[in-house]
Amino acid sequence: MFKKVLIANRGEIAVRIIRACNELGIGTVAVYSDVDRNALHVRFADEAYHIGPPPSRDSYLRIDKILEVAKKSEADAIHPGYGFLAEREDFAQACADEGIVFIGPSPSAIAKMGDKAVARATVQRAGVAVIPGTEGEANLSDEELLNIAPKIGFPLLIKASAGGGGKGQREVHSLEEMPALLASARREAESAFGDGSVYLEKLVEGARHIEFQLLGDHHGNIIHLGERECSLQRRRQKLVEECPSPAMNPELRAKMGEMAVRAAQAVNYVNAGTIECLLDKQGNFYFMEMNTRLQVEHPITERVTGVDIVKEQIRIARGRPLRYKQKNIKMTGWAIECRINAEDPFANFMPSTGLIKRINFPTGPGVRVESGVYEGYEITPYYDSMIAKLICWGDTRAEAILRMKRALNEFRIMGVKTNVPFHQQLFRSTRFQAGQFDTRFVEDRFELEEQSQAHSDVAAIAATLIAHRQGREAAERIERTDHGRASHWRWSLRKTWE
Numbered sequence: 357m358f359k360k361v362l363i364a365n366r367g368e369i370a371v372r373i374i375r376a377c378n379e380l381g382i383g384t385v386a387v388y389s390d391v392d393r394n395a396l397h398v399r400f401a402d403e404a405y406h407i408g409p410p411p412s413r414d415s416y417l418r419i420d421k422i423l424e425v426a427k428k429s430e431a432d433a434i435h436p437g438y439g440f441l442a443e444r445e446d447f448a449q450a451c452a453d454e455g456i457v458f459i460g461p462s463p464s465a466i467a468k469m470g471d472k473a474v475a476r477a478t479v480q481r482a483g484v485a486v487i488p489g490t491e492g493e494a495n496l497s498d499e500e501l502l503n504i505a506p507k508i509g510f511p512l513l514i515k516a517s518a519g520g521g522g523k524g525q526r527e528v529h530s531l532e533e534m535p536a537l538l539a540s541a542r543r544e545a546e547s548a549f550g551d552g553s554v555y556l557e558k559l560v561e562g563a564r565h566i567e568f569q570l571l572g573d574h575h576g577n578i579i580h581l582g583e584r585e586c587s588l589q590r591r592r593q594k595l596v597e598e599c600p601s602p603a604m605n606p607e608l609r610a611k612m613g614e615m616a617v618r619a620a621q622a623v624n625y626v627n628a629g630t631i632e633c634l635l636d637k638q639g640n641f642y643f644m645e646m647n648t649r650l651q652v653e654h655p656i657t658e659r660v661t662g663v664d665i666v667k668e669q670i671r672i673a674r675g676r677p678l679r680y681k682q683k684n685i686k687m688t689g690w691a692i693e694c695r696i697n698a699e700d701p702f703a704n705f706m707p708s709t710g711l712i713k714r715i716n717f718p719t720g721p722g723v724r725v726e727s728g729v730y731e732g733y734e735i736t737p738y739y740d741s742m743i744a745k746l747i748c749w750g751d752t753r754a755e756a757i758l759r760m761k762r763a764l765n766e767f768r769i770m771g772v773k774t775n776v777p778f779h780q781q782l783f784r785s786t787r788f789q790a791g792q793f794d795t796r797f798v799e800d801r802f803e804l805e806e807q808s809q810a811h812s813d814v815a816a817i818a819a820t821l822i823a824h825r826q827g828r829e830a831a832e833r834i835e836r837t838d839h840g841r842a843s844h845w846r847w848s849l850r851k852t853w854e
Contacts, residue, residue: 357674358382358432358433358457358670358673358674359382359383359430359432360382360383360384360385360402360429360430360431360432360433361373361377361382361383361384361385361431361432361433361434361435361459361670362384362385362386362387362422362425362426362429362431362433362434362435363384363385363386363387363397363401363434363435363437364387364416364422364434364435364436364437364440364441364447365397365416365435365436365437365438365439365440365442366387366388366389366392366395366397366416366728366739367395367397367728367739367740367742368726368727368728368742368743368744368745369437369438369439369650369652369728370386370397370437370728371396371397371400371726371727371728372666372726373435373437373666374386374397374400374401375400376664376666376667376670377670379667380667380670382670383402383403384400384401384402384403385401385402385403385404385405385425385426385429385431386398386400386401386403386404386405387404387405387406387407387415387416387421387422387425388404388405388406388407388415389406389407389408389409389410389414389415389416389738390406390408390409390410390415391410391734391736391738393406394733395728395733396727396728396729396730396733397728403429405425405428405429407421407422407425408421410736410738411738412440412738412739416440416441417440417441417550419441419444419446419447419450422434422441423450423451423454423456426451426454426456427454427456431456432456432457433456433457433458433459433670433673434451434456434457434458434459435459435460435669435670436458436459436460436649437649437650438647438649438650438651438652439740442460442648442649442650443466443470443518443520443549443647443648443649444466444470444550445463445464445466445467445470446463448460448461448462448463448466449463457673457674458673459627459669459670459673460627460628460648460649460669460673461625461626461627461629461648462624462626464623465623465624465625465626465648466648468623469623469625469629469645469646469648470518470646470648471517471518471553472515472516472517472518472555472645473490473495473517473553473555474517475645475646476489476490476491476555476643476645477491478622478623479618479619479622479643479646481622482618482619482621482622483618484615484618484619484622484643485615485640485641485642485643486642486643486644487557487558487560487634487642487643487644488508488509488557488558489508489512489555489556489557489558490504490508490555490556490557495517495553496555498535498538498539501514501534501538501554501555501556502531502534502535502538504556505528505531505534505556506531508556508557508558509558510528510529510530510531510559511527511528511529511559511561512527512528512556512557512558512559513525513526513527513528513556513557513558513559514526514528514534514537514538514541514554514555514556515541515554515555515556515557515645516541516544516545516548516549516551516553516554517545517551517553517554517555518545518549518550518551518553520645520647522589522591522592522593522594523544523545523548523549524541524542524544524545524548524549524554525541525592526538526540526541527559538554541554542554557644560634560636560642561796562636562637562794562796563634563635563636563637563794563795564585564587564601564603564634564635564793564794564795565585565586565587565589565594565632565633565634565635565644565795566583566584566585566586566587566601566603566604566612566632566633566634566635566641567583567584567586567630567631567632567633567647567651568580568581568582568583568584568612568613568616568630568631568633569581569582569583569584569628569630569651569654569657569665570616570617570620570625570628570629570630570631571627571628571663571665571668571672571678571680572620572625572626572627572629572672572678573626573672573676573677573678574626574672574675574677575677575678576624577677577678577681578617578620578621578625579617579678579680579681579682579685580613580616580617580682580685581657581661581663581665581685582599582600582609582613582657582660582661582685582687583599583600583601583604583609583612583613584597584598584599584600584601584651584653584656584657585597585598585599585600585601585602585603585604586632586653587793587794587795587797588782588788588793588797588798589795589798590705590798590799591799594652594653594695595694595695595775595778595779595782595798596692596693596694596695596779596782597653597656597692597693598656598690598691598692598693598753598756599653599656599657599659599660599687599690599691599692600660600687600690602753602791603635603791608639608641611641612633612635612641615631615633615641615643616631616633619631619643619646620646625648626672627669627672627673628649628650628654628665628668628669628672629646629647629648629649630646630647630651631643631646632644632645632646632647650665650666650669652695652742652745653693653745654666655691655693655724655726655745655747656691656692656693656747657691659689659691659724659747659749660687660688660689660690660691660749661685661686661687661688662686662688663680663685689749689750689751689752689756690749690750690751690752690753690755690756691747691748691749691756692747692748692756692757692760693745693746693747694745694746694760694764694779695742695745695775696727696742696743696744696745696746696767696774696775696776696779697741697742697743697774697775698735698741698742698743698772698773698774699741699773699774699775700773701773701775701777701778701804702777702804702806705775707737707741708735708741708772708773708774709734709735709736709737709772710734710735710771710772711732711733711734711735711771711772712729712730712731712732712733712734712735712769712770712771712772713731713732713770713771714731714768714769714770714771715729715730715731715768715769715770716766716767716768716769717744717767718746718762718763718764718766718767719766720762720763720766721759722748722749722750722755722756722759723746723747723748723759723763724746724747724748724749725744725745725746725747726744726745726747727743727744727745728743729743729744735771735772743769743772743774746760746763746764746767748760748763753791754789757783757789760779760783761780761783761784764776764779764780764783765780777804778804781804781805782798782802785802787801787802788802
């Protein structure tokens with residue numbers, strides 16, 4: 357039984373894990389950088405400790421500081437969330453060395469599956485089909501990769517061996533442009549994951565990005581919780597996810613699910629993980645990589661299957677066997693997630709920073725919002741631009757889409773720009789509504805209509821007038837009360853009578 361869990365992360369995922377711990381009766385410990393001193397996860401946790409300045413390398417990526425806090429707070433376990441240290445073998449091993457439970461897979465599983473090149477070789481030995489690309493487990497030099505590239509054929513992808521989230525990926529169409537792209541990919545991978553190694557993979561055109569959620573325990577049980585459709589991307593970053601996929605049927609789901617389980621069994625996988633695949637136009641599917649952690653989009657699987665994945669992670673880490681068998685997993689209805697980012701979709705999705713002056717999250721039947729922000733919170737340039745995940749569920753895909761459109765219309769935020777207008781236009785697309793898209797749809801076949809400046813000006817003026825009026829009314833009520841002429845209630849009633 358864990359008495360206390362340290363969350364080695366920030367933002368909405370830290371809040372999500374804290375809530376799961378609270379429901380299980382487990383104490384929580386937060387860590388924070390200078391700019392996160394007033395963050396929501398710090399407010400929600402039972403204890404919070406400062407670990408350094410804003411840059412991740414000086415705070416959230418400092419294994420020594422996080423372990424120091426874990427020992428000081430007497431935490432039994434550490435949950436890494438996603439990003440930062442979640443897929444670092446050395447962090448999982450350091451936890452084990454200190455006698456602290458790492459809520460995730462074993463260091464060896466992270467090493468084999470966290471390194472994408474090694475993962476390809478590992479699952480191939482287990483009979484799993486992979487996308488043509490760099491073979492073997494070696495960390496190849498630029499010269500070696502340049503010699504191999506023509507044999508794979510263009511177009512191809514340069515991909516970071518460590519981490520995920522599209523970082524360290526570059527699309528290559530010719531040998532001439534490859535040296536510069538290799539250097540760029542290595543720099544980004546080194547900055548994001550502390551590992552600049554890369555490998556090559558053939559670009560499968562017109563494919564869908566499908567992933568399978570897995571759970572495995574310490575007793576040899578591994579199951580999948582169905583698939584998620586993750587094809588709607590921009591620059592290899594996911595924007596919208598669905599569960600289930602509109603491209604799936606029961607037979608294909610069974611085949612891909614069996615493949616995903618077999619890939620996980622190849623490394624005796626424990627805890628939550630995800631097998632990512634490409635599905636081509638002919639129905640052929642290929643292993644891409646395994647994310648040895650919780651995924652950003654896990655809520656849609658939770659909504660459709662009824663399985664609380666974060667709680668299951670904690671139970672598995674305690675040594676308990678899975679509460680579910682494969683036959684128990686039923687997918688009911690349809691769930692869609694939109695990633696709400698602080699960025700300007702009309703300015704090439706440039707990040708937007710600033711103080712959130714007002715925010716109104718949508719609510720109502722079938723709507724779930726996960727976020728780590730609030731009114732008065734400052735969006736800084738130091739971390740990921742995602743400020744909320746908007747999840748909508750319906751009995752059918754059509755109902756989930758209609759509910760998401762309604763929720764997006766209710767979403768209000770002032771102080772920073774967001775990509776809500778992009779999502780609103782995407783959900784009006786007939787091709788999206790028909791489920792006719794692939795990983796290139798957003799960049800090649802979806803055109804974002806420019807927002808009318810006149811409409812923007814009207815909205816800004818209206819918002820300013822409303823804020824001004826509310827401020828005046830509040831001041832008047834305070835002034836009346838200060839003079840002893842009327843209470844807040846009486847002053848409000850008088851204005852109503854007038």
